[in-house]
Amino acid sequence: MISHLSEQVSTTYEKISNIIHHTPVLSSTALNRTTGSNVWLKCENFQKVGAFKFRGACNAVFTLSEANAAKGVATHSSGNHGQAIAKAAKIKGIPAYIVMPKNAPKVKIEAVRGYGANIIFCDSNQKAREETLARVVEETGAYFIHPYDNKEVILGQSTAAWELLQEYPELDLILTPVGGGGLLSGSILALEAFKASNPNSNCRVIGTEPEQANDAFRSIESGMLQSLTDEQIKNPTIADGLRTNLGELPFHIIKTSKTEIACVSEESIINAMRYVWERFNIIIEASCAVPIAALLEKKITPKYANIGVIITGGNVDLDALPWNRH
Amino acid sequence: MISHLSEQVSTTYEKISNIIHHTPVLSSTALNRTTGSNVWLKCENFQKVGAFKFRGACNAVFTLSEANAAKGVATHSSGNHGQAIAKAAKIKGIPAYIVMPKNAPKVKIEAVRGYGANIIFCDSNQKAREETLARVVEETGAYFIHPYDNKEVILGQSTAAWELLQEYPELDLILTPVGGGGLLSGSILALEAFKASNPNSNCRVIGTEPEQANDAFRSIESGMLQSLTDEQIKNPTIADGLRTNLGELPFHIIKTSKTEIACVSEESIINAMRYVWERFNIIIEASCAVPIAALLEKKITPKYANIGVIITGGNVDLDALPWNRH
Numbered sequence: 001m002i003s004h005l006s007e008q009v010s011t012t013y014e015k016i017s018n019i020i021h022h023t024p025v026l027s028s029t030a031l032n033r034t035t036g037s038n039v040w041l042k043c044e045n046f047q048k049v050g051a052f053k054f055r056g057a058c059n060a061v062f063t064l065s066e067a068n069a070a071k072g073v074a075t076h077s078s079g080n081h082g083q084a085i086a087k088a089a090k091i092k093g094i095p096a097y098i099v100m101p102k103n104a105p106k107v108k109i110e111a112v113r114g115y116g117a118n119i120i121f122c123d124s125n126q127k128a129r130e131e132t133l134a135r136v137v138e139e140t141g142a143y144f145i146h147p148y149d150n151k152e153v154i155l156g157q158s159t160a161a162w163e164l165l166q167e168y169p170e171l172d173l174i175l176t177p178v179g180g181g182g183l184l185s186g187s188i189l190a191l192e193a194f195k196a197s198n199p200n201s202n203c204r205v206i207g208t209e210p211e212q213a214n215d216a217f218r219s220i221e222s223g224m225l226q227s228l229t230d231e232q233i234k235n236p237t238i239a240d241g242l243r244t245n246l247g248e249l250p251f252h253i254i255k256t257s258k259t260e261i262a263c264v265s266e267e268s269i270i271n272a273m274r275y276v277w278e279r280f281n282i283i284i285e286a287s288c289a290v291p292i293a294a295l296l297e298k299k300i301t302p303k304y305a306n307i308g309v310i311i312t313g314g315n316v317d318l319d320a321l322p323w324n325r326h
Numbered sequence: 327m328i329s330h331l332s333e334q335v336s337t338t339y340e341k342i343s344n345i346i347h348h349t350p351v352l353s354s355t356a357l358n359r360t361t362g363s364n365v366w367l368k369c370e371n372f373q374k375v376g377a378f379k380f381r382g383a384c385n386a387v388f389t390l391s392e393a394n395a396a397k398g399v400a401t402h403s404s405g406n407h408g409q410a411i412a413k414a415a416k417i418k419g420i421p422a423y424i425v426m427p428k429n430a431p432k433v434k435i436e437a438v439r440g441y442g443a444n445i446i447f448c449d450s451n452q453k454a455r456e457e458t459l460a461r462v463v464e465e466t467g468a469y470f471i472h473p474y475d476n477k478e479v480i481l482g483q484s485t486a487a488w489e490l491l492q493e494y495p496e497l498d499l500i501l502t503p504v505g506g507g508g509l510l511s512g513s514i515l516a517l518e519a520f521k522a523s524n525p526n527s528n529c530r531v532i533g534t535e536p537e538q539a540n541d542a543f544r545s546i547e548s549g550m551l552q553s554l555t556d557e558q559i560k561n562p563t564i565a566d567g568l569r570t571n572l573g574e575l576p577f578h579i580i581k582t583s584k585t586e587i588a589c590v591s592e593e594s595i596i597n598a599m600r601y602v603w604e605r606f607n608i609i610i611e612a613s614c615a616v617p618i619a620a621l622l623e624k625k626i627t628p629k630y631a632n633i634g635v636i637i638t639g640g641n642v643d644l645d646a647l648p649w650n651r652h
Contacts, residue, residue, distance in 0.1 A: 024350040026372060045607040046352060274644065281371040281609040281640030314607030318600065324650065 002256055005155065006192035012155040013162050016058045019091060021047050022163060025308075028279045035295050039307045040171070041276075042164045045284055045314030049083040049111075052160050052312050053147070056182055057084035059156030060145045061092050069094050071141035076122075076129040078104045079241060080313055081147040086117035097142050099132045101125075105317065148180030149247035157186030158193075161205075164308045165194040171203050173304035175291035177312060178207040178216040178261060179242040181250025187310065188257045206300060207254065207261040208291040210237035210269060216246045216254065217261040225251050238266055238322055241287035241312065262300055268293040270322045276311075283314045286322065328582055331481065332518035338481040339488050342384045345417060347373050348489060351634075354605045361621050365633045366497070367602075368490045371610055371640030375409040375437075378486050378638050379473070382508055383410035385482030386471045387418050395420050397467035402448075402455040404430045405567060406639055407473040412443035423468050425458045427451075431643065474506030475573035483512030484519075487531075490634045491520040497529050499630035501617035503638060504533040504542040504587060505568035507576025513636065514583045532626060533580065533587045534617040536595060538563035542572045542580065543587040551577050564592055564648055567613035567638065588626055594619040596648045602637075609640045612648065 026041045044052035061073055072095030075085045082098040089096035096117040100109060101124035112119055122132035137144050145153065160183070161174055174191065178184045184207040195201050209216050212235065218226040227245045236243050246254075254261075264272075273289035275296065276282065288311045294300050295307070352367045370378035387399055398421030401411045408424040415422035422443035426435060427450035438445055448458035463470050471479065486509070487500055500517065504510045510533040521527050535542050538561065544552040553571045562569050572580075580587075590598075599615035601622065602608065614637045620626050621633070 024352075026350075029374075048355075050607055277609060277644060281376055283603060283607040283609060318603060318647070318649065321644070323644065 002189065002192055002253055005151065005253075006189040006196070008155055009158045009162055009190050009193035012059055013159045015062060016055065016156065016159065019058050019062070020055055020159070023047055023160075025164065025167060026280055026282065030279045035307075037304055037307050039295065039309060040164070040168055041280065041309050041311045042160055043282060043311050044160055045282060045288065045311050049080060049087050050313055050315045051080035051084065052157060052183055052310065053080040053084040054087060055159050056153035056156035056186070057081065057088040057145065060150060060152040061085065061088040061094075063152045064143060068143045071143070072096055073145050074133060074136050074140065074142035075099070075145050075147065076133045077147060078108065080315060083108070083111050083115065085145055086112045086115035089117065090115045095140075095142065097136045097140055099129055099136060101129065107317070146247075148182030148244075149249050151249065154182050154186045154189065154249065154253070157183045158190040160310050161187035161190035161308070162193065164310070165190060165203070168306065168308060169198060169201065171306045171308045173300070173307045174203065174205045174310070175208055175294065175300070175307060176205070176310045177239070177242055177287050177290040178209045178246065179244040179287065181216060181246045181254060183310060183312060184259070185250035185253035188253055188259055205259055207259060208294045209261050209263050210239050210242055210290060211263045211265055212237035213239065213242050214263050217263050219246055219251055220255060220259075220261055223255070237269070239269055239285075239287040239290055241285055242290065262294045264290055264293040264297060264299060268297045272296055274323055282311070283316055284311055285313045285316055288312045328515065328518055328579055331477065331579075332515045332522070334481055335484045335488055335516050335519035338385055339485045341388060342381065342482065342485065345384050345388070346381055346485070349373055349486075351490065351493060352606055352608065356605045361633070363630055363633050365621065365635060366490070366494055367606065367635050367637045368486055369608060369637050370486055371608060371614065371637050375406060375413050376639055376641045377406035377410065378483060378509060378636065379406040379410040380413060381485050382479035382482035382512070383407065383414040383471065386476060386478040387411065387414040387420070389478045390469060394469045397469070398422060399471050400459060400462050400466065400468035401425070401471050401473065402459045403473060404434065406641060409434070409437050409441065411471055412438045412441035415443065416441045421466075421468065423462050423466055425455055425462060427455065433643075472573075474508030475575050477575065480508050480512045480515065480575065480579070483509045484516040486636050487513035487516035487634070488519065490636070491516060491529070494632065494634060495524060495527065497632045497634045499626070499633045500529065500531045500636070501534055501620065501626070501633060502531070502636045503565070503568055503613050503616040504535045504572065505570040505613065507542060507572045507580060509636060509638060510585070511576035511579035514579055514585055531585055533585060534620045535587050535589050536563035536565050536568055536616060537589045537591055539565065539568050540589050543589050545572055545577055546581065546585075546587055549581070563595070565595055565611075565613040565616055567611055568616065588620045590616055590619040590623060590625060594623045598622055600649055608637070609642055610637055611639045611642055614638045
């Protein structure tokens with residue numbers, strides 16, 4: 001399964017490379033000195049819609065057959081995936097139907113609307129979302145694109161690590177956060193594809209997760225797909241992009257490739273987020289700070305010489321910064 | 327004078343290009359749609375020490391004769407120039423003496439110290455700074471590098487616009503903020519140098535300034551070098567990097583080249599700063615928001631098709647953001 005998918009990484013990249021941004025890579029002397037490694041941030045916060053999610057949405061939308069695309073695409077999302085599907089559909093010239101909880105932040109609703117998508121509001125719970133989505137698909141005939149449990153979405157996400165590896169073939173470690181697992185599993189595929197033509201690379205991928213949303217860690221440990229606990233749902237991690245259960249296809253790829261997961265505390269996430277804001281002058285979501293926290297807290301051993309980190313997105317509410325809440 | 331200096335832009339760039347960062351250029355569909363132009367941000371907030379000032383400091387330090395460099399370099403600064411000189415001197419392997427007001431932000435003091443510079447504290451007024459600097463130069467024999475009224479500093483600053491023009495030769499406008507005038511006059515030199523080999527370019531440079539620190543605007547209008555007014559010193563602009571009087575050499579270059587200055591309100595600066603944070607996911611100082619404010623407020627007419635903006639720096643106190651002060 002993995003090799004079958006990884007063989008499609010480079011053609012996926014060729015397909016979407018004219019639509020996505022080739023995002024810049026930043027480094028900082030301070031972080032390199034602190035970690036004792038060369039650390040490269042792949043800045044997907046500069047991707048279209050401000051997040052790597054555009055890569056997966058774009059590939060999924062542009063891979064649809066004409067028949068499947070004819071009636072548009074649909075998804076449910078309160079976050080970046082909804083914006084990404086809306087924007088990709090707009091570029092493709094097909095309708096998009098985005099199911100959003102009615103208490104979603106106004107700025108996110110406006111962003112989705114700004115891409116010309118149809119918004120269908122629902123109550124703010126998983127059941128209402130899924131039922132509303134099913135009804136929308138039934139009524140419109142639109143094609144449902146899952147945010148991460150979707151082969152084409154995962155292949156789209158793989159192109160971030162793929163771009164990074166083309167530019168920095170000397171990497172010996174790639175770190176990503178894990179929410180639904182689309183980015184982590186995509187990065188595993190990208191590395192597999194890279195090694196096919198670079199057999200001397202000893203690079204590996206490690207996933208990073210908040211302790212307060214460690215379902216991927218527990219899934220790997222137990223060998224069975226786990227969900228967030230009731231306590232984790234009640235006291236959610238500040239890394240709001242990672243408050244998602246790991247998907248089945250991502251879990252399969254992560255498990256088969258024997259990929260490890262490192263977990264970090266809430267406090268270390270806030271510290272790492274502020275560290276990146278101050279040292280790199282870039283705005284990153286709390287989710288992106290998780291791999292940086294793992295580095296700063298020395299949760300990744302042994303030491304790697306050249307580390308790439310996928311910075312996933314930058315959609316932040318500037319009126320509610322975590323260091324201003326206390 | 328201008329053509330004599332502009333002939334040195336490309337050799338300056340060759341001299342320092344291995345020491346400075348070649349900074350990325352970002353754009354956003356939202357800003358392009360709002361302005362009706364293609365706008366490219368040259369991100370000097372990702373430059374070493376987090377500001378374009380490193381370019382000028384670097385060129386000034388690396389242009390010194392061995393005799394002049396032997397005893398080190400000195401300057402007075404509470405901001406980015408001090409860090410830039412400290413870092414450039416460290417790379418060159420010579421001592422740096424930075425005169426700083428004793429109430430300078432701790433984080434800036436630590437940054438300068440982190441580059442291994444000697445810090446000499448003084449009272450927080452212009453007279454104390456200048457007297458302390460004179461004493462330090464007298465005692466150490468260090469070479470004084472002025473933050474903007476210095477030919478080599480201006481040539482170093484010219485390399486930001488020079489890099490941008492190499493990458494985007496289709497630009498028809500370059501915007502910079504104006505404080506002491508080093509960046510604006512450097513950008514004028516870079517454009518002059520670019521036109522020498524691109525005679526069909528119809529690009530021009532316009533400076534932008536807070537109304538609350540409009541000494542450059544008044545200097546151009548009157549033909550005589552003007553200072554900040556007492557009222558402007560008492561109620562300083564939020565763009566703290568621009569609370570500086572225009573220097574003599576920058577004024578000469580700006581005046582001779584008939585460069586225009588557009589002025590913007592304090593409110594528009596804060597709005598533009600937040601706009602860039604939200605739309606570009608980058609951290610910029612208030613000073614960098616001044617040219618963006620001029621675009622958003624339609625202070626620049628007629629409309630230009632392709633606009634480059636030099637984003638000067640990203641050193642911001644995250645605990646005192648302007649939209650959290652009210």
